[in-house]
Amino acid sequence: MPDSPLFTAAAIAVIVLAVAVVVGVGLKVMRSFRDLGTDAERATYNTLHAASRAGQHLRGGLQPAGAAKASKQLRVLLGCDALAITDTGSVLAWDGAAEELRSSLMRLAAEVLATGRTAVVPHAGHRANGKAEHGSHDYSAVIAPIRSGSKVVGAVAALAPAAGAGLVRATSEVADWIAAQLELTELEASRTLLMEAEVRALRAQISPHFIYNSLNAIASFINTDPARARELVVEFADFTRYSFRRHGDFTTVAEELRCIDRYLLLERARFGERVQVSLRIAPEVLSTVIPFLSLQPLVENAVRHGLEAKEGPGHITICANDSGAFAEVTIEDDGVGMDPEHLRSVLAGHTDGIHVGLRNVDARLRQVYGDEHGLVIDTAPGEGTLITMRVPKSQPGHDA
Amino acid sequence: MNPAVGLFAFLAVSLATAVIGFYGLRISRTTGDFYVASRTVPPWWNASAIGGEYLSAASFLGVAGLILLSGTDALWFPVGYTAGYLMLLLFVAAPLRRSGAYTIPDFTEARLDSKLVRRVTSLVVVAVGWLYIVPQLHGAALTIRITTGLPSWVGSTAVVLVVCLTVVAGGMRSITFVQAFQYWLKLTALAVPVVFVLLVLAGNGTAPQAPLPVNPSGQAAAGVYQHISLLVALLFGTLGLPHVLVRFYTNPDGQSARRTTLIVLGLLSVFYLFPTVSGAVGRIFAPELAQSGQADALVLLLPGKLIGGTAGDLLSALVVAGAFAAFLSTTSGLVVSLSGVISQDLFGGSVRGFRLAAVLAAVVPLGFAFMTDTLALAGSVGLVFAFTASTICPVLLLGIWWRGLTDAGAIAGMLTGALLCGGAMVAGTLMGPGNAPAWLAQPAAWSVPSAFAVTVIVSLATKSRVPASVNRVMSRLHVPERPVVTER
Numbered sequence: 052m053p054d055s056p057l058f059t060a061a062a063i064a065v066i067v068l069a070v071a072v073v074v075g076v077g078l079k080v081m082r083s084f085r086d087l088g089t090d091a092e093r094a095t096y097n098t099l100h101a102a103s104r105a106g107q108h109l110r111g112g113l114q115p116a117g118a119a120k121a122s123k124q125l126r127v128l129l130g131c132d133a134l135a136i137t138d139t140g141s142v143l144a145w146d147g148a149a150e151e152l153r154s155s156l157m158r159l160a161a162e163v164l165a166t167g168r169t170a171v172v173p174h175a176g177h178r179a180n181g182k183a184e185h186g187s188h189d190y191s192a193v194i195a196p197i198r199s200g201s202k203v204v205g206a207v208a209a210l211a212p213a214a215g216a217g218l219v220r221a222t223s224e225v226a227d228w229i230a231a232q233l234e235l236t237e238l239e240a241s242r243t244l245l246m247e248a249e250v251r252a253l254r255a256q257i258s259p260h261f262i263y264n265s266l267n268a269i270a271s272f273i274n275t276d277p278a279r280a281r282e283l284v285v286e287f288a289d290f291t292r293y294s295f296r297r298h299g300d301f302t303t304v305a306e307e308l309r310c311i312d313r314y315l316l317l318e319r320a321r322f323g324e325r326v327q328v329s330l331r332i333a334p335e336v337l338s339t340v341i342p343f344l345s346l347q348p349l350v351e352n353a354v355r356h357g358l359e360a361k362e363g364p365g366h367i368t369i370c371a372n373d374s375g376a377f378a379e380v381t382i383e384d385d386g387v388g389m390d391p392e393h394l395r396s397v398l399a400g401h402t403d404g405i406h407v408g409l410r411n412v413d414a415r416l417r418q419v420y421g422d423e424h425g426l427v428i429d430t431a432p433g434e435g436t437l438i439t440m441r442v443p444k445s446q447p448g449h450d451a
Numbered sequence: 452m453n454p455a456v457g458l459f460a461f462l463a464v465s466l467a468t469a470v471i472g473f474y475g476l477r478i479s480r481t482t483g484d485f486y487v488a489s490r491t492v493p494p495w496w497n498a499s500a501i502g503g504e505y506l507s508a509a510s511f512l513g514v515a516g517l518i519l520l521s522g523t524d525a526l527w528f529p530v531g532y533t534a535g536y537l538m539l540l541l542f543v544a545a546p547l548r549r550s551g552a553y554t555i556p557d558f559t560e561a562r563l564d565s566k567l568v569r570r571v572t573s574l575v576v577v578a579v580g581w582l583y584i585v586p587q588l589h590g591a592a593l594t595i596r597i598t599t600g601l602p603s604w605v606g607s608t609a610v611v612l613v614v615c616l617t618v619v620a621g622g623m624r625s626i627t628f629v630q631a632f633q634y635w636l637k638l639t640a641l642a643v644p645v646v647f648v649l650l651v652l653a654g655n656g657t658a659p660q661a662p663l664p665v666n667p668s669g670q671a672a673a674g675v676y677q678h679i680s681l682l683v684a685l686l687f688g689t690l691g692l693p694h695v696l697v698r699f700y701t702n703p704d705g706q707s708a709r710r711t712t713l714i715v716l717g718l719l720s721v722f723y724l725f726p727t728v729s730g731a732v733g734r735i736f737a738p739e740l741a742q743s744g745q746a747d748a749l750v751l752l753l754p755g756k757l758i759g760g761t762a763g764d765l766l767s768a769l770v771v772a773g774a775f776a777a778f779l780s781t782t783s784g785l786v787v788s789l790s791g792v793i794s795q796d797l798f799g800g801s802v803r804g805f806r807l808a809a810v811l812a813a814v815v816p817l818g819f820a821f822m823t824d825t826l827a828l829a830g831s832v833g834l835v836f837a838f839t840a841s842t843i844c845p846v847l848l849l850g851i852w853w854r855g856l857t858d859a860g861a862i863a864g865m866l867t868g869a870l871l872c873g874g875a876m877v878a879g880t881l882m883g884p885g886n887a888p889a890w891l892a893q894p895a896a897w898s899v900p901s902a903f904a905v906t907v908i909v910s911l912a913t914k915s916r917v918p919a920s921v922n923r924v925m926s927r928l929h930v931p932e933r934p935v936v937t938e939r
Contacts, residue, residue: 063819064578065873116915334627334701340551376553376795376807445553447561450927 101128102228109232110239113197113205118144122230125207129221132190133210136229137212139164149190149210160194167203169223171197171214193219195226199233208246216376228440246418251300264351265290266313268321279320294344301449304371304378305337306417307346313368314347318354326358331370336378339371340446342415348408349382349426349438356406357386357436377441394428409438416440456764457598460771464636465613468779471629473885474634494707498714500627501698503634504526505532505715507583507781509832511637511774514723516746517830519738520728524678525730528724528833535689535836536719540712545705546851554792555693555843562850565858566919571798575842575865576693577812580789582838583692584782584816584829585823590747591778592600592820597748598771604821611817613688614783618790618809624878633780634703634718640773641725644754644766648732651758670905677893681833684895688836691843693792694784705931729753750774784790786812834876837895841868845903849910857916864906871898 058438062253088096105124108117118136122144125135133147135156145153158345172192191214197205207226211218265287290313293306308330319326350367360367368383395404398413413426430436494655510532517525550852552558555576590606595606649917689695704706733740737756740749751774788810798804845864849856877893879887890897910917918924 063875064582065870068869069872111919114919116919119915177821180851338701374802375808376791445551445557445561447552447557447927 059213062381092395098128099125101125106232106235107156108235109229112233113138113143115143119146122146125225125229127210129209129212129218129225131218131222135207135208135210136205137164137208138205143205147210152190154194154208156192157210159192160208160214163194163196163206164203167196168195169219169226171219173214193222195223195412197220197226197230197233199230199237204230204233204362247300249418262291263314264355265317268317270332272320283317283320286313289313290317300343301340301446302343303337304332304339304341304346306381307341307344308332310339310344310347311350314350315354322354324359325364326367327364328367328369330367331372333371333373335373336371336380336444339378339442339444340449341378341440341442342412342419345415345440348412349440352406352409352438353382353384353386353436356389357384359386373444374441376443376445378444380440381437382440382443383435383437388430388432388434388436390432391430394430398426398428412440416442453602455918457595457771460598460768460855461595461609461775463776464772464779465481465609465727467632467636468613468776468783469592470630471632472711472778494702495512495626495714496631497698497701497711498718500630500701501598501695501711501715502718502722502825503630503632503637503776503780504694504698504784505719505781506634506637506690506777506833508777510726510751510929511641511777511918512590512593512747513586513832514726514829515730515733515750516748518727519733519741519749522734527678527681528685529727531685531836532689533716533719533723534682535686535714536716537806538686539668539690540709540716542848543696543851544708544712545697547696547847548699548702548708549930550924551926554788554795555614555691555696556685556792556796557845557848559850559861562918562924563858564920568858568861569782570796572843572846572860573863575794575869576792577789578869579691579835579839580693580785580792580812580841582835583832584785584813584934585819586835587778587782587785588817588820589831590774593747594751594771594778597745600766607817607820610778610782611782611813614786615780615810615813618786618813619806627698630698630780630784631892632887634722636776637773637780638725639724640769640776641722641729641750641867644750644770645725645728645732648753649728651928652732652736672844674889676889676896680837680889680893680896683835683899684837684840684893687840687844687848687895687899688838691839691847693779693788696788697879720914726750732757755917773811779856782813817923833893837893837898838872838876840895841872841898841902842930844899849906853907853910854921854925855914857910857913858918859913859916860908860910862908864902868898868902869903889921 059129101124105121105128108120109126111117113136122136123146125136126146131147133145133149133152134144135158136143136155137160138168140157142156145156150270159172170193172194174191190210192208192210193214194208196203196208199206207222207229209213209218209222209225249370258317269280269283269287290310293310293313315326315328346369350369352366358367366385369380370383371380373379394406398410402412409426409428417425424441424443427439427441429439430434454770463745470520504810510529514525514528517528547558550558550561552561556569556572559572560566591606591610592603593606595609596603599605697709699711728825729750733753737749737753740746740752743750751767751770754770755763758766788807789812790805793812794801794804798808842865845868846856846861849860849864872894875891875898879891882891
């Protein structure tokens with residue numbers, strides 16, 4: 052076995068790996084030795100670099116993990132012996148010397164947190180413990196509040212043997228800078244919230260549209276065929292259960308297909324055998340997560356705008372295929388088609404009222420997966436319509 | 452053997468694979484069948500697909516060859532291949548199905564919230580996939596050479612061509628059906644000839660050719676260490692095979708993923724009966740194959756040797772067909788999952804990128820296959836399992852069952868495993884065949900625990916890097932799904 056071909060294969064792999072590592076490390080080293088200009092330029096660079104690294108760590112808000120990493124950078128920036136970041140209740144991170152003072156820092160910072168004014172505490176160690184400790188240095192602490200709006204959300208404490216005016220000014224600047232980072236975090240959070248709200252609004256738009264159409268279809272049967280109308284109402288009730296009771300913005304292809312089935316039952320009530328549907332679904336994609344009610348509007352569009360205006364029977368084909376890391380769903384009809392220019396203006400939102408579903412689904416797909424995952428529509432007047440939707444199969448963040 | 456027989460069998464299997472791939476789902480359904488369509492694949496069907504994908508050249512040809520060479524010692528291979536599924540059933544199947552990740556890089560990225568971990572995992576997965584395709588191509592080369600007399604490269608090139616064409620042309624869109632078909636083809640192709648051979652032997656009371664040589668190959672018997680190491684490799688290696696994990700997504704939920712795995716265990720157990728019997732029959736009635744270095748071809752040659760005539764030719768054709776089913780199914784499964792990984796990380800996930808990646812995933816191992824020589828299929832696949840067990844398995848198992856795993860720990864563990872196991876493989880090659888000590892020839896027993904240890908220690912040392920999302924991800928992995936809204 053030892054002379055197996057795999058040995059050679061593995062040898063080549065290991066050599067390639069080793070070369071990659073050497074090249075990578077070499078580049079890093081080269082870069083650090085590159086000429087970086089005068090001392091002043093280098094100092095500016097170092098300061099900005101430390102600030103931007105610390106800023107990245109604070110992007111998650113005032114959390115122990117991020118604060119711990121940021122405090123390392125900030126301590127270097129301030130050139131103090133120890134630096135601590137607290138929120139209103141506890142010490143989040145302590146970097147540097149005099150770790151034994153950590154437990155008493157909140158007591159010292161209480162006044163700062165209450166008044167929102169920077170304070171200098173001389174002989175912090177003595178004040179904290181009430182007596183002089185042998186062997187421990189005598190530190191002074193500068194404690195500056197972190198303000199978010201008018202509220203104090205935390206404090207920065209810098210410990211040094213002597214707290215000069217320079218350190219006090221620098222510490223309050225750092226506290227203000229941290230506050231600015233936290234505001235950026237809030238901005239990010241509200242942007243995410245806005246996106247979610249937009250998705251929800253788009254989703255809310257779709258249901259009334261469908262309900263209106265379905266009720267019309269059922270109404271046409273109430274006089275001529277009451278039994279059928281009753282069945283359809285039950286069918287309709289099932290549909291509303293799906294569309295109203297669901298929590299979450301995502302569903303699976305399988306459930307969406309079930310929803311399409313109910314929808315088509317309702318439509319066939321009106322069109323009779325004029326609407327024929329065939330399916331080619333690869334089982335691999337049945338459990339793929341897709342945005343809630345993202346296929347049904349496409350089928351509805353095919354029926355309403357493709358087949359309704361057409362004479363004689365029309366055919367809709369729904370395919371779902373596995374395509375690498377993506378699932379590809381296509382909906383094709385042989386109806387009257389659309390004018391591409393007109394469609395473009397509809398999707399851009401210039402024309403109101405028609406193809407609401409199409410625009411809605413397109414907007415939601417772009418919102419959730421990015422612009423490259425919008426609907427792809429191939430159509431021409433009289434040539435039918437082919438709508439393609441491509442979503443990533445792996446969406447660990449989305450619960451169906 | 453008649454060369455036309457081998458060629459015909461190969462063409463027939465390739466054609467059947469392509470046809471099922473392309474047209475298997477082209478049966479139009481009416482709306483009345485909607486419920487049928489939206490119901491997911493039944494577990495037993497899915498299980499056949501997993502079996503079809505899993506049973507590679509090593510299982511089809513290698514196991515019988517090893518039994519011919521080393522007797523009952525070789526039984527550890529089928530035992531390990533099958534028992535690996537028990538590990539999968541117990542520790543991985545359901546949580547991974549619930550994770551919503553389609554590939555191992557997807558899983559590690561979601562679990563550890565780190566792009567770098569994803570890249571490292573992708574590299575390892577691609578390495579494993581390539582290493583695993585090489586023995587399949589060697590198997591194809593061997594089969595073509597033995598059965599048709601054509602040069603070796605024809606076999607491996609043909610397999611790569613067929614796989615590339617079907618994958619690139621979109622013929623693997625419904626890969627589940629193709630793979631399920633391949634399992635039953637493989638089972639039939641092994642079982643029918645074995646039963647016939649046994650019947651013939653029982654009928655004419657053929658006596659063993661020679662006094663049974665205890666050890667026809669002259670190899671030193673493997674010790675306890677080798678057995679343990681091999682079992683570690685096979686048990687843990689199965690967990691991380693890239694093409695096996697993807698199959699679980701055809702299950703609607705974690706529970707049916709478990710049921711599927713249970714059926715797979717049964718299907719594999721049934722399958723491995725036949726290579727074992729083949730090997731045993733070969734050991735008694737055709738020991739000279741071991742001396743001539745054709746042990747891996749035992750399954751192919753047995754019907755022709757012991758039955759002969761037209762019946763022998765037909766049975767041989769069946770075996771060749773089964774062998775090619777094994778090469779094609781494992782290779783195409785690997786190529787599909789590799790190109791998924793490569794296209795996502797390298798080409799941004801476009802359709803064109805996927806095709807390019809598919810060609811890349813198939814052609815690179817072909818180059819390896821040309822450069823290296825075919826030897827002991829079961830053994831080389833065993834080494835791939837050792838590599839997988841030392842790299843992907845620790846990250847996967849700890850990622851599912853231990854909250855403390857960090858990105859630094861995962862990367863350190865994977866690199867340690869890759870270096871130790873890869874290093875042992877390289878060192879073994881440099882020392883030459885037969886000279887490498889047992890601990891280098893079978894590295895799993897120490898490389899797997901080391902990889903686990905490094906992962907755990909580095910994770911503990913970098914506790915602050917435990918991702919903030921760990922609670923959410925863990926509950927997603929382990930809490931059973933909401934029951935699907937029932938009909939009516």
